[in-house]
Amino acid sequence: MPPGTDAPDRGDSGVSRLAGSTSPYLRAHADNPVAWYPWGDAAFDEAARRGVPVLVSIGYSTCHWCHVMARESFADPELAAVLNDGFVSIKVDREEHPEVDAAYMAAASAFSRSLGWPLTVFATPTGRPFFAGTYFPPEPRVGLPSFRQVLDAVREAWTVRRGEVEQTGAAILQALAASRGTEPSEEAGVPSAEELADAARALADQEDPEFGGFGGGNPAAPKFPVATALRFLQTPLVREAAGGASAVADRALAAMAGSELRDPVEGGFFRYATRSDWTVPHYERMLTDNAQLLEVALDAGDDETARGVSGFLIGVLQQPSGGVGAAQDSESWIDGARSEGGYYARDASERTELEPPAVDGKVVTGWNGLAIAALARAGSRLGEPAWVEAARWAADTVLTTNVDADGRLVRASLDEIPSRAPATLADYGQLAGGLLALAAATGDVAYAVRARDLVAECVEESRMPRPPAGGDPVLAAQGVEAPAEASDGDEPSGPASIALAALDLWRLGAGEQWRRIAEQIVAFHGRRAVAQPLAHGALLRAAAGLVVAPRQVVVVAGDADDPLVTAGRGIRADVFAVVTPAQSEAFASAGFELFEGKAALDGRATAYDCQDFACRLPFTNAAELVASPSSGR
Template identity: 55%
Template sequence: MSSRLAASASPYVRAHAGQPVAWFAWGDEAFEEARRRDVPVLVSIGYSTCHWCHVMSEESFADPETAALLNCEMVAIKVDREEHPEVDAVMLAAASAFTPHLGWPLSVFTTPEGRPFYAGTYWPAQARGGMPAFRDVIRAVAEAWTERREAVTETSRALHDALQAARDAGDAGVPTIDDLTRIVDVVAAAEDPVHGGFAAADAAPGTPKFPTVPVLRFLQSPLFTDLRPDAGALAARTLDAMARSPLRDHVDGGFFRYATRRDWTQPHYERMLSDNAGLIEVAADAERPDVAAGIAGFLLDTLQTPAGGFAAAQDSESIIAGERREGAFYLAGASERADLPAPAVDGKVITAWNGLAIAALADAGTRFALPGLLDAARRAVDALEETNLDEAGRLRRASLDEIPSSAPATLEDYGAYAEGLLALGTATGELAYVREARRLVDLCRTGEGLQVPGGRDPVLGRLDAPIADEADIDRPSGTSALASAALTLWELGGGEEYRAIAEDVVRSRMRRARTEPFAHGAVLRVAARLLQPPRQIVVIADRRDDPLAAAARGMGADTVVCLDEPTARRWADAGFGLLADRVLRDGRATAYDCRGFVCRLPVHEVSELLAGADGG
């Protein structure tokens, strides 16, 4: 029995501490032990709300016979993919060479030098349905390591070299409007005309469906409002289809991770903070305030921790009548749930995912005049600054029960949290949030592009693991989030260098984005923002609830800032040029309506501001 996992900041990892497998946490110690023993390494990756992770854990990792075999033949490492996303991305890229059916649990076998040579996902305890038993897989890997070492080493070396060579090379350029409209056509062609969402025309009934938030946000780009209104309409139809379906919890409004069938039925019932935060923004832009408010209620009632941060997810399973059952709680009606134990919540506070939630709540709270959402966002910022920020001012990836994780932060953490701070700062007028966002973006700027302050995961660095290509599958990647935050800083008048950051990210990612739009929705949204002068509205008023300010917040401009005159001066003095010389005119609330920093004459009346909604 291993106690190495007992102090982990991951509930998922901690849950394996009492098992007979001699687990190691992610770190150098495991690879050193493998080198000492001259045995391969199993890197087992999952997360706490993953149903099949629980199944494999109970069937195999808790089984003494399987554990004894595993302990004899190799060194085993348990990894929470949410705590160590870069480790997950690297191992996932390697696994794609061995199986087209990627997912979790992810089981990757590596050399003691950390180079993968075989991988798969879930293996059952007993062979069935064409899948070998997990014990047979262990024996086969051990035999290959012992009897065919040269072939194993060559496989690991060739895979390492192939992954290195596969990284994007060269500058693909910033796309044109025609490029992006063609990508809209590609996405639209994949719409499921029967059930909504996206699926091939001949897709089987058992085809899984996901919310695909980054792609929906791309379709909602302001660039398409007049140019391609069908894009936003497609996003709204997709949201409506999901909201009507079993993918949505119709008791409290949260959405489940994905549906296992094309008609959105039979969800996998885990509920992720990241998915739901993104869907708040989709619902807000689709003008579905009831859907947005319902999701926000789930975040506040179920996922917000006592300290203020948001937990990572709620489990798909709960213990009912002594039996672990997936989805049983969610299938019960509102009155029945009161008597049932709720599924567990993974209380891990992930910096990036909290950034997504802060941005979504700030946006929805402002747009729909729900001050409680802004208060919740503020509490989350306070919690992150208390626990997920180290003494040197660098971010931590996560914390649990206000105890920091040792996992290093990623570009995703810096970018998504900066976006959250910018959204909250512009919503509340509080300069401190915006200045902190700028500081975090600046920490990632180097002469060689964007890099994590302090470098990548140190263990991966020492293992010389390839850097995985970035993608926006279920949420924005690190470079996409940083590019978006930098573009917002530029829109606030922070300087041309911030627009240059966004342009560089788009150039580096567009080669793949053109051919794989469903994996690059967030960077495509950044590209769309670059192709149109931003609409920027500044309202100077003595009261935040001034009617002119309320009207501006509801106009859907790229940037809306409502401040009193002294606060506007402080913003301008801090280097945000959009606020320079913004004053009350004739002692009255005044709106400045700008396109790409070129402003119309100031106006005082709501009717005058709304008359400029068409840009005239």
């Protein structure tokens, strides 16, 4: 062992530093012989003290190849000894620290075009990445060195050619900074209706004509749902101006719902299919996918699929605390061995005899916002009050648990213990959107007020939205920044989430300033979005909401089962709110002008059908409301 590289212990108490983590992924590595550190300054300080490089290993709880590399390498005492001797090792849950993941993924693109998880990054003690890859096997394979070979090569380079290593790290940081400097401009304005229709047609041109969804041509190519793009295609603007493109979303949903991508027993969708015909799924089931696909099913009128997904979200992912867990694993124990997908191959009766795959019970703030919105809207539309109550339960949990000592949102919690990671911009926007949907479904204005406060925290100090706590403090101190992009991954991006929440605030009558905020965000990113619609579905959905006058239906009724409420559920509208007379007054008093003057006429349930805040004469008869000319929009 070279001088000055004494191997560290597992912690001051001899207990793994990961054992008390709020991440199930980190907890799963707590018993490794590797002396893991969680993400934070302490690991880099220790690397500087010892004069060794840092290994940053990034993954998540339901990642199959993360499990594989953990079993093959991180549980191997010999490899662990190599790591402990020559490196400081950091384990990161990408779902808890998305900014860290994004920054290192961008850096890793300099070394490999094939990226994914586990993400394996080597950095200097000052945090500069100088080599990266993904999964490395225990023995060399065609095109892949063994993990031991990688460790030996990195250590040799660090020992013999440290100057070159430092230069590589500096060059990568410069490249990342340069990429952030090429930002768009809001001068081009919000895309027009025609431009958005063209973007929808461009998306439709990417449809797989044989199996539905996006892609095709290569039967062995993976297929993802891309729910953000599907939801843009289902907007009123696209349905009216480019109906053929809108049909692509409906066909994609039907293809996925009838394929192996959907679990026929428990109703949830798997992450993606490894083949273009939606077969051979990657069996993890993610909250982000299922929450968004519930909304897609709802807008497509596929009640059966919507009911199945709702059942999965509530029956499988929702935790005893009320929050909704992040995902369900692809692997489970069957006959004493780990099996990927074996549980899902069994029918309902056979499953009862098996232990189901583990659920990552981490309650991610923004992802719960997506679930809250989906369950609240679906419950309201399909007359399922239990779903709305499940959404309320999740919202109350997040608002009380996923906060720090100052009451500011954090990224996640586990077992009702908040993470130290700050909430992202997407967390704020997605949670705000969920709370606004819940307010409309329950008539409880407190959720709308809280949503308004959350969005305000992100926009009050700058022209472009920023998370109140700023970025990750460790990355910021090291000068490592994540790409400043508004493109979607498997969820709406941060800027798009804030724009959508601001748009919903405006639709509820919170004031024109919220529309201006949405316009500003969309104008800033709009040119790139229309040019790359598959990657910017959420932002395009916000843009579509800005160029079409909103349809708002408010039903004031003392009984949620009133026939007028039932009739209103069948109307396509941007806002569908059911409130009691007292709740309507509370909304108006809190500054939501859509509800001003909305009362139950002569004590009877009354529906107000509005277009861009101009309301027709109120309805007290369900048949007249259903027969109204605009009710089929």
